[in-house]
Amino acid sequence: MTAHRTAHLPGGLGRGDGGALVLGIGGGGDIVGALAIAREIERAGRRVELGGVAWERFAVDPHHAGPRPLDHLSGVERLGGAAALSGGEGRTPEGVRLAEAGVAAHLGRPTALVDVNDGPAAIAAGIEAVADRLGCGLVVLLDVGGDVLATGAEPGLSSPLCDALLLAAAAHLPDRIATVGCAFGAGCDGELTVAEVLGRVAVLAREEAWTGTVSPGPDSAREVVAVAAEVPTEASLLAARCALGETGPAPIRGGRRTVELGPVGALGFAFDARRAIGPAAPLAALIAGSSSIEEARAAMEAEGIRTELDYERERVGGRPA
Numbered sequence: 001m002t003a004h005r006t007a008h009l010p011g012g013l014g015r016g017d018g019g020a021l022v023l024g025i026g027g028g029g030d031i032v033g034a035l036a037i038a039r040e041i042e043r044a045g046r047r048v049e050l051g052g053v054a055w056e057r058f059a060v061d062p063h064h065a066g067p068r069p070l071d072h073l074s075g076v077e078r079l080g081g082a083a084a085l086s087g088g089e090g091r092t093p094e095g096v097r098l099a100e101a102g103v104a105a106h107l108g109r110p111t112a113l114v115d116v117n118d119g120p121a122a123i124a125a126g127i128e129a130v131a132d133r134l135g136c137g138l139v140v141l142l143d144v145g146g147d148v149l150a151t152g153a154e155p156g157l158s159s160p161l162c163d164a165l166l167l168a169a170a171a172h173l174p175d176r177i178a179t180v181g182c183a184f185g186a187g188c189d190g191e192l193t194v195a196e197v198l199g200r201v202a203v204l205a206r207e208e209a210w211t212g213t214v215s216p217g218p219d220s221a222r223e224v225v226a227v228a229a230e231v232p233t234e235a236s237l238l239a240a241r242c243a244l245g246e247t248g249p250a251p252i253r254g255g256r257r258t259v260e261l262g263p264v265g266a267l268g269f270a271f272d273a274r275r276a277i278g279p280a281a282p283l284a285a286l287i288a289g290s291s292s293i294e295e296a297r298a299a300m301e302a303e304g305i306r307t308e309l310d311y312e313r314e315r316v317g318g319r320p321a
Helices: 030-043 099-107 120-134 161-172 194-206 218-228 235-243 282-287 293-302 308-315
Strands: 019-024 048-053 074-080 083-091 111-114 136-144 178-184 210-214 248-252 257-261 268-272
Touching: 019 030, 019 111, 019 120, 030 048, 030 099, 030 136, 030 178, 030 218, 030 235, 048 099, 074 120, 083 099, 083 120, 099 111, 099 218, 111 120, 120 136, 120 161, 136 161, 136 235, 161 178, 161 282, 161 293, 161 308, 178 194, 194 210, 194 268, 218 235, 235 248, 235 257, 282 293, 293 308
Parallel strands: 019 048, 019 136, 048 111, 136 178
Antiparallel strands: 074 083, 083 111, 178 268, 210 268, 248 257
């Protein structure tokens, strides 16, 4: 017998008018992790829409370094600027299916797609356009792993750029759109450790930005496991496995890293996205005024921080995004 479970959401996730647009902000399979938290918002009585970033992990799309401009893609409906909707056929020119397309096929309706090439202000304009199109008064910026809160000094950090760009966009969104951040699946991407993520959540608390926690129930977690069989993702799958009670070490990234599964990995730490930009999320503050992804990457490089864009460019022989 399955127990009835009512979602009790932390402050911010229930605020605002209309639906909730839950965006996976790290690219790749973050939209699958976003589905887990979106289901809990839906369980509490609010309509949800899903979305993510037009940037597949290099293992999935080895044909291009960096995020895809929307005009590279087929099977998407452009909304102008940095926003689009993807149906189940959203693909790159080489035929790689977008994670957002896979989730759209699962849901039976389009998902939002954001182009991050032109920096936080343009990203915010794209998020605003898609939120208005979908009738959403709340935007949830969800990162799987917790590196959206990184300082840049963590030894395992390897993909800080996309998360920082999306969180920095919160500073450019109009006040009429309530904007909440969520760090879900602490350590499940193999970058920050669980202890490092919890340390950063403590900074959120000191900055009066942490608003509480949310966790997917077993039905939501099992749905993520099922979707992960169709949409390539490791971190979101590990977070769902945490929610289903798994514990102990799990390999990730072809065995190059190990994630420690446990109950903390099942938690989503919700926070005030605008207030977090600063001491709690210093990388978003660092690049908030950037006018392009290249300018943001260069700002991180100047601080000695290596990004996923640097890695991808090296893999394709230095060709620019």
